Amino acid sequence: MSSEALGQDEAIRFEGVCKRYRLGRGGAWAGDLRDEAGGLLGRLLRRNPAPPTVDALAGVSFSVRCGENVALVGANGAGKSTALKLVARITVPTSGTVWVRGRVASLIQIGAGFHRELTGRENVFLYGAILGLTRGAIRDRIDAIVEFAGLERFMDTPVKRYSRGMFLRLGFSVAVHVDADVLLIDEVLAAGDREFRERCFDRMRTLVQSDKTLLFVSHQRELVEKTCDRALLLADGRVTADGSVADIWRTYAAS
Amino acid sequence: MNDVRRIGPGRGSVIASLRELWGGRGLLRAIAGREFRVRYTQSILGVAWALAHPLVLMGVFTVVFGKIVHVGSEGQPYPLFSYAGLLPWTFLATGTTLAMRSLVAHVDLVTKVYFPRELLPLASLAASLVDFLIALGVFLLVFLAYGRVPGASWLWLAPLIMVQAVLAVGIALFTAALNVRFRDVKHVMPLMLQAWLYMSPVIYPMASVPDRLRGVFALNPMAGLVDGYRAVLLHGHAPDAALLLTSAAVSLLTLILGWAYFHRVEAYFADVI
Numbered sequence: 001m002s003s004e005a006l007g008q009d010e011a012i013r014f015e016g017v018c019k020r021y022r023l024g025r026g027g028a029w030a031g032d033l034r035d036e037a038g039g040l041l042g043r044l045l046r047r048n049p050a051p052p053t054v055d056a057l058a059g060v061s062f063s064v065r066c067g068e069n070v071a072l073v074g075a076n077g078a079g080k081s082t083a084l085k086l087v088a089r090i091t092v093p094t095s096g097t098v099w100v101r102g103r104v105a106s107l108i109q110i111g112a113g114f115h116r117e118l119t120g121r122e123n124v125f126l127y128g129a130i131l132g133l134t135r136g137a138i139r140d141r142i143d144a145i146v147e148f149a150g151l152e153r154f155m156d157t158p159v160k161r162y163s164r165g166m167f168l169r170l171g172f173s174v175a176v177h178v179d180a181d182v183l184l185i186d187e188v189l190a191a192g193d194r195e196f197r198e199r200c201f202d203r204m205r206t207l208v209q210s211d212k213t214l215l216f217v218s219h220q221r222e223l224v225e226k227t228c229d230r231a232l233l234l235a236d237g238r239v240t241a242d243g244s245v246a247d248i249w250r251t252y253a254a255s
Numbered sequence: 256m257n258d259v260r261r262i263g264p265g266r267g268s269v270i271a272s273l274r275e276l277w278g279g280r281g282l283l284r285a286i287a288g289r290e291f292r293v294r295y296t297q298s299i300l301g302v303a304w305a306l307a308h309p310l311v312l313m314g315v316f317t318v319v320f321g322k323i324v325h326v327g328s329e330g331q332p333y334p335l336f337s338y339a340g341l342l343p344w345t346f347l348a349t350g351t352t353l354a355m356r357s358l359v360a361h362v363d364l365v366t367k368v369y370f371p372r373e374l375l376p377l378a379s380l381a382a383s384l385v386d387f388l389i390a391l392g393v394f395l396l397v398f399l400a401y402g403r404v405p406g407a408s409w410l411w412l413a414p415l416i417m418v419q420a421v422l423a424v425g426i427a428l429f430t431a432a433l434n435v436r437f438r439d440v441k442h443v444m445p446l447m448l449q450a451w452l453y454m455s456p457v458i459y460p461m462a463s464v465p466d467r468l469r470g471v472f473a474l475n476p477m478a479g480l481v482d483g484y485r486a487v488l489l490h491g492h493a494p495d496a497a498l499l500l501t502s503a504a505v506s507l508l509t510l511i512l513g514w515a516y517f518h519r520v521e522a523y524f525a526d527v528i
Contacts, residue, residue: 006259021526085525089262089369092522098262109367115289117296122289129285130368158296 006099011182011213012064012087017096019057019082019237056082058237059096066101066181069214071224071245073252074234080217083234084108084184087215102181102213105131109186111171116160120151123159124174131178141177148199149173169196176203183207186217201226221249266522272371279371286374287381290353294382305386306393308349309341316341320458329460331489332401338394339488340457340481343419345390347426347477348448350383354427355444358435358524365524372521373514376431380423387416394488411487411494415480418503422476425509428517435528436520456481461498473498476505 006013057079064070072080085091086098088106113130114123124145128138138145146152149169159167201223208214208227218224224231224245231248233241241251295301313334320326321333328336354376358365361375391412395405434440455477456464464472472478479502483494 005261086262089260090366091525092262093264095264100260100262102258104369106368109363112363112367113361115293117293118289122292126285126289129282130364130370134281135285 005097006101007063009065010063010099011066011068011101012215013099014060014062014083014086015097015099017057017060017083017086017098018055018094019079019086019091020053020055020094023052023054055237057086057093060234060237060239061096062232062239062242064213064215066213067211068230069208069216069228071216071218071228071231071248072234073224073231073248078234079237080234081108081186082237084186084215084217087182088184100182103132103179104182104184105175105178105180106184107131107172107175107178107186108184110168110175114159114167114171117158119158120146120155120162120170123170124155127171127174128178131175132180133178137179145170145173145177148176148203150196165193165196172200176200176207180212182213182215184215187219224249266518269518272518276371276373279374282370283374283378283381286378290378290382291385302389305389309338309345309390310393312341312345313338316458326459327463329462329485329489331485335397335401335489336460336485337458338397339485340455342387342390342394343415343480343484344452344455344457344477346383346387346419347423348452349386350380350423351426351430352444352448353383354379354423355430355434355440357427358431359438359441359528362528365528372524373428373517376427377424380420380427383423384420398488405488406491408487408491408493411483414499415483415487415494418476418499418506419480421503421510422480422506425506425511425513427513429509429513432517432520432524435524451475451477460485473501474505476502476509478502 056077060079060083072083074080082091084106085108086093087100088104088108090106090108111127113127115126118126121142124142125135125138128141128145129135133141146155149166149172151166151170154162154166159170162170204223204227214227216224216228228245231243231245232239233248233252235255241248295304298304300307316337317334320337321328326333357375357379358372364370364375365372398405430440430444452458454472455475456472457477461472461478461482479494479498479500483499483502486492486494
C-alpha cells in the first residue's frame with residue numbers, strides 16, 4: 001500500500017475527519033423496514049425534512065509520531081471514542097481520511113468476545129485470536145498471560161463463575177500481551193484491585209517506553225500523566241488544544 | 256517499516272477484502288470452535304442434538320408421507336429416502352438461520368473490535384458443517400443397518416458438499432447483513448425456509464414433479480442437491496449432470512450477489528447494529 005501520505009516517523013494522521021451520525025432510532029444508516037418506508041413516503045410528500053444529525057467528529061486533523069503516547073481528553077460526547085473507533089476500523093469516516101501505520105490492537109472493551117460458558121483458557125485463545133494473535137503466539141504467551149492475571153487456579157473454570165474483577169483481569173492480561181504497533185486504550189484500568197492496578201501501571205510503563213504508539217482515552221488524570229507525553233483536548237468533535245498533559249488538563253479543568 | 260492503511264469513507268477494494276478474509280482464517284477457526292462448543296455445553300445429550308433435527312423430521316416424514324399419504328420414494332425405504340434429502344436441507348436451514356443471527360448476536364464484537372465481518376456468519380456455517388458431517392456419519396450407520404454398502408458413487412459427496420456450502424455462504428452473508436439493518440429478516444426467514452422445504456424435493460422424489468414444472472424446479476438449487484444426494488447415496492450413480500450444474504451455477508450466483516451486498520454495507524455495521 002502507498003505510504004506517501006504518511007511521513008516516515010508518523011504512526012497516525014487524521015485529515016479533516018468528520019463522522020456524522022443520524023439521530024433517532026436509525027443510527028447512521030437506517031432503521032427497520034417501517035422507518036425506512038415511512039421516511040421514504042415522507043420525503044416523497046416533502047413532509048419530513050432530512051433527519052437530524054450530530055457530528056461526533058467535525059473536521060479533526062492531527063498527527064501522531066511513531067512511539068508517541070497521546071491522550072485524548074474531553075467531556076463525554078466530545079468524540080474521543082469515535083476517534084479510536086475510526087483508527088480501529090470499527091467504523092469509517094463520513095468524510096476525511098485517517099492514515100495508520102502498522103498493526104492496530106483495540107483494547108476498547110476488555111473481554112469483548114469472552115464467552116461465559118467457555119473456560120478461562122479457552123477464552124484466552126479466543127480473545128487472543130480476536131485481538132490478532134495467532135494460535136502459536138498465544139500458546140507461547142499463555143503462561144505469561146495466566147501469571148499476569150494471577151488466575152492459575154481458575155483457568156479451567158467457565159468464566160461465568162468468575163467475579164467481575166477476575167473477568168477483567170484475564171481480559172486485560174490478554175490485551176497487554178498482544179503484538180501490535182498501535183494500541184488503542186479506552187478507560188480500561190478502572191478495573192481490578194489496587195495490587196492488580198499497580199501491575200497494570202507497570203505494564204503500561206513498559207508499553208509506553210517501547211516503540212509502540214498509544215492512543216489513550218481516560219478521565220484518570222494520574223494515569224494519563226504517568227503514561228502520556230502529549231494530550232489532545234476534544235470538544236464538540238473538534239480538537240481545541242494540543243500540548244503537554246499538564247497544560248491540556250489545566251485547560252480542560254478550566255473549561 | 257510497516258503497511259500504511261488508509262481509512263476513508265466508503266468500502267475497500269474487493270481484492271483487499273479477500274486477502275484480509277484469508278488472513279482471518281485462524282480467527283474463523285477460533286470462533287467456529289466456540290460456536291460448536293458453546294452450543295452443546297450444559298446440555299445432557301451434547302453433540303447428539305446435532306442429530307435431533309434430521310432424525311425427528313425423518314421419523315415424522317416416514318409416518319406421514321411413507322405410511323399415511325404414500326408418497327413415492329424411488330423404490331427406496333422411505334426413512335433412507337427422506338434422510339438422504341434431509342442431509343443437505345438441514346445443513347442449509349440450520350446453518351443459514353444461525354448465520355443470519357450471527358452479526359446481531361455478537362454486537363459486542365462488531366462494535367468494539369475490527370476483524371473481517373464475514374467471519375461471524377462463516378463461523379456459524381462451519382459449526383453447522385460439523386453437525387452435517389456427524390449426521391452423514393449416522394446416515395452411514397442406518398445405511399449399513401439396512402444391509403447396504405457404500406459404493407464408489409459416494410465420492411460425489413465432495414462436489415455436492417461444495418455446492419451446498421457455496422449456496423449456504425451466499426445466503427448467510429446476505430441475510431446476516433440484511434438482519435443488521437432490518438430485524439424483520441429474523442421473522443421472515445423461518446417462513447421462507449418453510450416454504451422452500453416444501454418447494455424442494457425433500458419429502459417427495461424429483462420424478463413426481465410434472466414435466467412442465469421441471470424447468471422451473473431445476474432453478475431451485477436445492478432440487479439438484481437433494482436429487483444429487485439421493486443418486487449418489489441411494490442409487491449408486493452420478494448426479495444428474497444438468498440438474499447439478501444448474502444448482503452449482505445458481506449457488507455461485509447467490510454467493511456473488513450475497514457477498515456483494517455484504518461488502519457494500521459492512522463498513523456501517525457498527526453504526527447501525
